[in-house]
Structure formats: structure tokens, C-alpha cells
Amino acid sequence: MPKSTHYKGLIDRYRDRLPVDSATPIVSLTEGDTPLIKLVNLPSLIGKSVEMYVKFDGQNPTGSFKDRGMTMAVSKAAEKGAKAIVCASTGNTSAAAAAYAARAGMTAFVLIPEGKIPMGKLAQAIAHGAVVLQIRGNFDDGMRLVKEVAEQAPVEIVNSINPFRLQGQKTAAFEIVEALGRAPDYHCIPVGNAGNISGYWIGYSEACGKNTASCTLCNGDCPYLDNPLTTSRPVMVGYQAAGAAPFLRGAPVEAPETVATAIRIGNPQSWDLAQAAVDESEGWFDEVTDEEILTTHSLLASREGIFCEPASAVSVCGAMRDLKNGKIPEGSLVTCTVTGHGLKDTAIAIERAEPVKTVDAELGSVKEAILSHIS
Numbered sequence: 319m320p321k322s323t324h325y326k327g328l329i330d331r332y333r334d335r336l337p338v339d340s341a342t343p344i345v346s347l348t349e350g351d352t353p354l355i356k357l358v359n360l361p362s363l364i365g366k367s368v369e370m371y372v373k374f375d376g377q378n379p380t381g382s383f384k385d386r387g388m389t390m391a392v393s394k395a396a397e398k399g400a401k402a403i404v405c406a407s408t409g410n411t412s413a414a415a416a417a418y419a420a421r422a423g424m425t426a427f428v429l430i431p432e433g434k435i436p437m438g439k440l441a442q443a444i445a446h447g448a449v450v451l452q453i454r455g456n457f458d459d460g461m462r463l464v465k466e467v468a469e470q471a472p473v474e475i476v477n478s479i480n481p482f483r484l485q486g487q488k489t490a491a492f493e494i495v496e497a498l499g500r501a502p503d504y505h506c507i508p509v510g511n512a513g514n515i516s517g518y519w520i521g522y523s524e525a526c527g528k529n530t531a532s533c534t535l536c537n538g539d540c541p542y543l544d545n546p547l548t549t550s551r552p553v554m555v556g557y558q559a560a561g562a563a564p565f566l567r568g569a570p571v572e573a574p575e576t577v578a579t580a581i582r583i584g585n586p587q588s589w590d591l592a593q594a595a596v597d598e599s600e601g602w603f604d605e606v607t608d609e610e611i612l613t614t615h616s617l618l619a620s621r622e623g624i625f626c627e628p629a630s631a632v633s634v635c636g637a638m639r640d641l642k643n644g645k646i647p648e649g650s651l652v653t654c655t656v657t658g659h660g661l662k663d664t665a666i667a668i669e670r671a672e673p674v675k676t677v678d679a680e681l682g683s684v685k686e687a688i689l690s691h692i693s
């Protein structure tokens with residue numbers, strides 16, 4: 319009989335490196351184990367020799383990296399006997415919360431900024447049966463309200479201020495180290511609420527047996543450092559959209575605005591943890607404009623076959639610029655997290671494209687249309 323190789327999700331895979339035990343009811347959609355895709359065309363566009371990979375976390379069950387954190391947050395909520403969870407979201411957290419709550423038999427309450435999340439993400443929350451509350455405000459207002467309401471109603475917060483979220487998200491770093499056989503030299507990542515960069519840094523740190531101030535769970539006494547996977551950590555580089563770049567301004571941004579709606583956030587909750595990740599790794603934050611984001615979004619799709627949402631293109635966009643200007647040296651091994659799938663936000667891809675051509679349903683017209691593109 320062949321040995322079963324059925325992958326059962328990241329808690330099963332990394333049980334010995336996660337705060338779960340036999341009493342934790344695991345709520346999983348078989349998340350994690352996402353592809354690390356080598357870029358074959360983009361590096362040559364900037365004329366640099368570099369080994370560059372995309373960790374395509376848009377290939378998680380609900381189409382974003384949030385599933386990594388949500389399997390942990392909802393499993394731990396179930397362990398406590400919670401019946402309901404709540405989050406504020408720019409769309410992906412609400413989609414993931416809705417799906418995992420559905421599976422766990424819980425109610426998900428999701429607060430989203432009215433008119434500012436793509437239809438794909440709204441459809442997910444609705445389809446999975448979440449109670450969707452559109453607020454006349456932005457993500458930061460939603461986050462404040464979630465914290466207030468959780469004091470007065472029996473609901474478990476599943477935003478990344480819940481430390482179990484970052485524990486799940488750290489597993490992406492383990493997967494990268496295992497896939498490459500070492501840590502990358504640079505890890506580039508979009509930054510919104512600043513949870514994911516913090517989660518990655520916890521993961522990379524634990525993978526090489528080091529503690530980090532980004533981990534708040536075990537107060538500096540991490541039980542998972544005994545079995546390192548590698549010997550080094552990458553430099554962490556966090557990129558923000560220019561209209562929503564509090565780390566670059568050095569203060570919260572009052573009215574954040576960007577085409578990358580997923581990171582339209584002015585007051586990141588994991589500010590200190592993300593700052594610690596960048597400081598400890600001797601990395602940096604930088605910003606990219608909406609135009610640069612959309613250019614990379616379209617290059618990833620049209621030159622690499624990787625269709626992501628705009629916020630996800632931010633990592634590759636920043637990395638390409640920093641490679642071009644030499645801040646990331648040629649010859650480096652670079653990984654970029656691509657956080658969410660392009661099918662979440664099809665409107666933006668179609669808006670920017672040439673109108674789709676319509677032809678008569680006969681051979682002459684079809685042949686003419688094809689030949690006009692081949693010459």
C-alpha cells in the first residue's frame with residue numbers, strides 16, 4: 319500500500335511549532351503549502367541578475383494569506399468555546415473569517431468600509447454566511463469599533479491583534495526556508511495593518527533558532543527554538559502604498575487612499591512588531607505609487623502568468639525598484655510575498671485593459687483578427 323501523502327493543512331504540518339495541543343479542535347481548509355514560483359521574465363526587464371521568487375499565498379483556500387492566520391485564530395476560538403468571531407477588514411480577512419466560521423459552526427461578524435472592497439471579497443463573505451456590516455468609515459474606524467464591541471459582546475476578535483493569527487502566518491517563512499534549503503537574503507512584503515511582516519519575522523527567527531521582539535506570545539521565552547531549520551534570517555523590506563504609508567510618514571495617516579484597497583490603512587495595529595522586524599533585520603520600509611503598483615500588477619500577470627490583486631503586487635514592485643537602484647544587491651536571493659489572488663478584484667484588471675474585441679462568428683473575421691496579431 320502506498321503511504322498516504324495527503325497534506326492536511328498547516329497546523330497538522332507544523333504542530334510542533336505552534337501553540338496547539340490535543341485539546342485544540344483544528345478548524346482547517348487545508349491552507350498553506352503554497353507555491354514558491356521563480357520569476358523568469360521580470361528580473362531581465364530591469365537588467366539585473368537575481369534569483370527572485372514569489373510566495374504565492376493567493377493560492378490559499380479563500381485566495382489570500384489570511385487563511386494561515388485564520389486556521390489558528392478560529393481553532394483557538396473553538397478551543398475556548400467561542401460561538402462568534404468578529405473582525406474589521408479591507409476584504410480578505412472578512413472572506414477568511416467567514417469561511418472558517420462556516421466550517422466551525424460559528425457566526426462571523428465582519429465590518430467593512432462601505433464601497434471600498436472589491437466585489438469578489440464581498441461575495442465570499444456573503445456566500446459563507448457572515449453577518450456583513452458596511453460602515454460609513456474606513457478600516458481604521460472598523461478596527462477601533464471591533465475592539466470596543468468585543469468588550470461588550472461575546473465575540474472573539476480574529477484580526478491580527480489576536481496573537482494566534484501571527485502564529486499561523488509565520489508558517490509561510492518555514493515553507494520558504496524548506497523550499498529553498500536556506501533563508502532568502504531579502505524578503506519583500508506589502509504592509510497594511512502590519513501583521514504579516516511581523517508574522518514572517520517570527521517565522522524566520524524561529525526557523526534559525528532566534529527570539530524576536532515581534533513575537534508577543536511567549537514573552538521572550540520561545541519554546542520552538544530548539545529545532546532550527548536554518549542558520550540565517552533575511553533582511554525584511556516592507557512596502558506601503560504612497561497614499562497609505564504611515565511607516566514612511568512616522569505617524570498614522572488620517573485619510574488613507576490607494577488603488578490597493580487591501581492596504582488602505584492609516585493606523586496599523588502591529589506597528590511596534592513590524593518596526594521590530596525591520597530594525598532587527600536591518601531592513602527598511604519604502605513606498606510605491608498607485609501607478610507603479612498597477613504597472614507591476616499587470617507585468618506579473620502578462621509576463622509571469624501570476625494574477626494577483628493590486629496590494630499583492632506591492633512587494634514585487636518595491637523589490638524591482640530596489641534591485642534597480644542597487645539597494646538590494648545583484649546576485650541576491652530575494653523572495654516576495656504575493657498575498658492575494660487576482661480573481662478577488664477583476665474590475666481593476668478589466669478597467670485598465672484595452673476593450674475586448676468582438677468579431678463575427680465566422681472564419682474570415684476570426685482568422686483576420688488572429689493574423690493581425692501575428693506578423
Ligand code: F0G
Nearest residue numbers: 407408410411510511512513514657658
Ligand atoms: N495584501 C493583501 C491582499 C491584504 O489583504 C492585506 C491585508 C495585506 C497585503 C497587508 O497585510 O495587514 O498584515 O500588513 N488585509 C487586511 C484585511 C487588512 O482586512 O483583509 P497586513
